[in-house]
Amino acid sequence: MKMLLLACLTCSSIGVQVVGPLLLSAFVDDAQSDETLNVLFVIAFAFIAISFLQMLLGAIEAYVSADIAMSSTNELREDLTRRLLGLGGRFYDENTTGYLIERVDGDIGLLANFFSEFTVQIVGNSLFLIGIIVVVLSMNLRLGLFVGLFDLIAILVLRRMRSLGVAEWKEARQTNANLFGFIEERLLGLEDIGTNGGRAFVLGQLSSILNRLLHVTRRARRLSNVTFIAISSLFVFGEALALFLSISEYRHHLISIGTVFLLEYYLQLVIVPINALVSQFQDFQAASASISRVEELRSLQSDVANGPGVVFGDDAPKVEFSQVTFGYDPTQPVLHDMTFSVPPGEVVGVLGPTGSGKTSLANLLVRLYDPQTGSVRIAGADIRQADLKQLRDYVGVVPQSVHIFRGTVRDNVTLFRKDHDDAVLIDVLQECGLRQWLERLPNGLDTVLDANDSGISAGEAQLLSIARTMIRNPRVVILDEVSSRLDPLTEESIQCAIARLLANRTAMIIAHRPRTIMHAHWIMLLDGGGIREFGKRADLQGDPSSAFSSVWRLNGGEIT
Numbered sequence: 001m002k003m004l005l006l007a008c009l010t011c012s013s014i015g016v017q018v019v020g021p022l023l024l025s026a027f028v029d030d031a032q033s034d035e036t037l038n039v040l041f042v043i044a045f046a047f048i049a050i051s052f053l054q055m056l057l058g059a060i061e062a063y064v065s066a067d068i069a070m071s072s073t074n075e076l077r078e079d080l081t082r083r084l085l086g087l088g089g090r091f092y093d094e095n096t097t098g099y100l101i102e103r104v105d106g107d108i109g110l111l112a113n114f115f116s117e118f119t120v121q122i123v124g125n126s127l128f129l130i131g132i133i134v135v136v137l138s139m140n141l142r143l144g145l146f147v148g149l150f151d152l153i154a155i156l157v158l159r160r161m162r163s164l165g166v167a168e169w170k171e172a173r174q175t176n177a178n179l180f181g182f183i184e185e186r187l188l189g190l191e192d193i194g195t196n197g198g199r200a201f202v203l204g205q206l207s208s209i210l211n212r213l214l215h216v217t218r219r220a221r222r223l224s225n226v227t228f229i230a231i232s233s234l235f236v237f238g239e240a241l242a243l244f245l246s247i248s249e250y251r252h253h254l255i256s257i258g259t260v261f262l263l264e265y266y267l268q269l270v271i272v273p274i275n276a277l278v279s280q281f282q283d284f285q286a287a288s289a290s291i292s293r294v295e296e297l298r299s300l301q302s303d304v305a306n307g308p309g310v311v312f313g314d315d316a317p318k319v320e321f322s323q324v325t326f327g328y329d330p331t332q333p334v335l336h337d338m339t340f341s342v343p344p345g346e347v348v349g350v351l352g353p354t355g356s357g358k359t360s361l362a363n364l365l366v367r368l369y370d371p372q373t374g375s376v377r378i379a380g381a382d383i384r385q386a387d388l389k390q391l392r393d394y395v396g397v398v399p400q401s402v403h404i405f406r407g408t409v410r411d412n413v414t415l416f417r418k419d420h421d422d423a424v425l426i427d428v429l430q431e432c433g434l435r436q437w438l439e440r441l442p443n444g445l446d447t448v449l450d451a452n453d454s455g456i457s458a459g460e461a462q463l464l465s466i467a468r469t470m471i472r473n474p475r476v477v478i479l480d481e482v483s484s485r486l487d488p489l490t491e492e493s494i495q496c497a498i499a500r501l502l503a504n505r506t507a508m509i510i511a512h513r514p515r516t517i518m519h520a521h522w523i524m525l526l527d528g529g530g531i532r533e534f535g536k537r538a539d540l541q542g543d544p545s546s547a548f549s550s551v552w553r554l555n556g557g558e559i560t
């Protein structure tokens with residue numbers, strides 16, 4: 001519908017632009033003949049009216065085409081974001097957030113600008129040129145043929161130069177994406193960089209990326225300018241030739257002075273659409289680079305393939321790892337031949353030194369990555385057979401660091417889903433020990449929280465994260481060092497919330513400190529990516545020769 005409206009607007013606008021000069025031509029011829037002043041006034045007013053109409057149509061046309069471009073590219077943005085979210089952890093290891101933002105938003109933003117102009121400029125200006133050819137043809141065959149032939153040559157030259165600069169623009173946008181990635185990463189680490197005297201080094205790196213950006217953009221623009229100059233020169237030459245021809249036709253009395261004026265007027269007008277076409281052509285080169293980069297991103301396949309789907313059931317399931325070997329770099333495994341199982345509804349506490357592979361284990365359970373060998377099973381089914389969405393609804397993760405989104409408390413708990421009653425939300429927040437906090441908030445569930453965590457303490461954020469998982473009601477839960485950075489008092493309330501979250505669920509609690517795994521039925525001690533010890537907590541605790549009992553004793557026997 002909008003496209004139809006745009007097409008009508010474009011055609012009307014072209015018609016008006018072609019008719020305007022005809023009025024001027026008539027004015028010149030009538031002024032030379034014996035026409036009354038009234039006729040000349042009418043023509044002059046008609047020309048002024050048409051000029052206003054032309055501006056009005058141009059403005060509406062630009063609005064409609066921008067509207068179309070934004071809505072269509074927004075769909076593309078959504079599509080890309082959906083695809084990116086479906087890619088496995090390996091993709092996110094290789095690409096920084098800033099880089100992805102530039103690729104999703106920068107490239108598509110450029111395309112939106114391009115398309116909003118493209119429809120109007122390319123289609124409109126081409127139609128305008130055709131209109132001019134038809135009018136000139138109807139007045140003088142030779143001049144009309146000349147203008148038509150010349151346009152054809154121009155189009156052929158344009159086509160030939162089309163691919164010039166695409167690779168260079170692609171590289172320029174890639175460098176721009178790298179710059180965004182760099183800035184994002186450094187902004188996140190601003191505090192560390194400042195306090196550890198890394199500023200000079202970071203500025204040095206920034207300067208080298210900016211130099212690179214300058215170099216590649218200059219090269220791309222230079223190529224575009226060569227195209228621009230070549231095509232502009234061609235048109236200047238054509239204009240001179242057309243003038244020469246029309247003067248010759250006038251001398252032979254084949255056209256009137258009004259027609260010579262008309263041709264002169266058209267030729268000056270023609271420079272505008274031609275310049276617009278050429279500059280659109282330059283933008284087209286940049287846009288082609290963006291299109292091919294967007295295509296590249298769209299065609300990326302996740303290394304974690306979606307499965308056909310399995311039936312997990314409503315009860316807490318058994319979780320099994322069977323001879324699992326995994327490495328982020330497949331040639332360097334960080335988990336070796338892991339075999340263990342957690343019975344339905346029970347909790348395994350995973351302990352181990354830094355880098356021993358605890359988080360990697362959790363990553364495999366939600367299929368951020370797939371193991372190189374062996375299998376992970378939930379309720380007897382290999383999780384590679386599960387639909388990814390189904391799996392991630394079934395397995396909930398409470399991460400170590402909580403991200404608070406700019407949005408209401410309700411949005412932060414439901415993660416923007418709208419299908420939860422307030423009463424249920426309040427119950428969940430109460431279960432997580434956040435009832436008093438909620439009551440203190442000025443607008444209750446509608447209170448807006450800030451993305452930078454202001455207005456919420458680390459402990460409250462952690463409890464909110466537990467509420468987030470609880471409301472989704474997964475059957476398997478992973479808690480990744482949830483209380484490692486909290487003071488003992490806050491940790492106490494977190495432990496209460498965790499106890500509620502674990503009820504009737506199979507769980508994996510990753511911890512550095514034995515106290516964090518007070519709810520565990522099973523203990524797994526990891527070391528260097530392998531299982532050093534695995535067994536019932538009570539058994540290991542009671543066995544003085546077990547590594548776990550030594551760790552426990554070292555920590556003051558906090559486990560009850």
Ligand SMILES: Nc1ncnc2c1ncn2[C@@H]1O[C@H](COP(=O)(O)OP(=O)(O)OP(=O)(O)O)[C@@H](O)[C@H]1O
Nearest residue numbers: 093328329334352353354355356357358359360361
């Ligand atoms: N995304 C990644 N890409 C490459 N290597 C990784 C990645 N994540 C972790 N590693 C490496 O895998 C090994 C295990 O890391 P993992 O995070 O699983 O250990 P962890 O026991 O959870 O450590 P921590 O207690 O410090 O969180 C480490 O050597 C780590 O450097």
